[in-house]
Amino acid sequence: MKQNAKTAVLVFHPHMEASRINARLMREAKGHEDEGILVRDEYAALRSNQIDIPSEQAFVKGCDRLVWQFPMYWYSCPPLLKEWEDLVLTYGWAYGTHGDALKGKELMLAVSVGSAGENYHHEGEFGYTVDELLAPFKATSNLIGTVYRKPFILTGVSSGMSDQSLEKAAKDYSSCLQGDWPAQ
Ligand SMILES: Cc1cc2nc3c(=O)[nH]c(=O)nc-3n(C[C@H](O)[C@H](O)[C@H](O)COP(=O)(O)O)c2cc1C
Structure with missing residues (x-):
């Protein structure tokens, strides 16, 4: 990781007050704000329900690395992240002619997945791997010129993840945020 690199962690959870996993991960990330890890709870940041x-553009442009953190909802993301992409990643800014605002920045997804990892296989219950389901984000990254990194994925979080496992996951997230991000 570049020295003094700034990392923007954008958290998309529609019910943070009821969240166990993303709330814990967000708290962990916030513990590193003095090390250049800047955290934004995107639902809380809405103004009169508007992005x-x-x-948002200034926030992400001012950072070298981006994290989009969210719970998996319907094999995808909560709706605000989709709207965020629609509204913030504009033509001429994030893509298209002169649209290079995010070019070269690193992008990592951090996703909590309710069901067990073994269901996310071609022969498993859902027929797709988690990485395959995240393909639209990778395609978006390709279009906006960010460097797509290996996602931080926690599976099986709805089936009684123990407090101890969650604490370990939070520490792993912490190390991940502070370290180099591997290629996918
Ligand atoms: C509307 C909704 C849709 C969900 N869709 C999925 C899904 O497609 N696959 C899955 O494994 N879990 C799914 N879940 C479970 C969430 O991923 C899980 O509750 C979340 O990651 C837990 O994180 P939290 O404690 O921060 O809310 C869904 C949950 C909700 C509320």
């Missing part, structure tokens, strides 16, 4: 586009 503040200039503020």
Whole structure:
């Protein structure tokens, strides 16, 4: 990781007050704010239910690395992340002519997945791997010129993840945020 690199962690959870996993991961990330890891709870940041586009663009442009953290909902993300992409990643800014605002920055997803990892296989209950389901994010990354890194995935979080396992996951997330991000 580049020295003094700034990392923006964008957290998308529609019910943070009821969250166990993402709330814990977000708290862990916030513990590193003085080390250049800046955390934004995107649902809490809404103004009159609207995304503040200039503020979001300035936030991500000012960082070298981006994390999109969210719980898996319907094999994808909560709706605000999709809307965020629609509104913030504009033509001429994030892609298209002169649209290179995020080019070269690293992008990592951090996803909590309710069901067990063994269900996410071609022969498993859901027929797709988690990485395959995340393909639209990788394609988005390709379009906006970010460097897509190996996602941080926690599976099986809905089937009674113990407090001890969650604490270990939080520490792993912490190390991940502070370290180099491997290629996928
Ligand atoms: C609306 C909704 C849709 C969900 N869809 C999925 C899904 O497609 N696959 C899955 O494994 N878990 C799914 N889950 C479970 C969530 O991924 C799980 O509750 C979440 O990761 C837990 O994190 P939290 O404690 O931060 O809420 C869904 C949960 C909700 C509420």
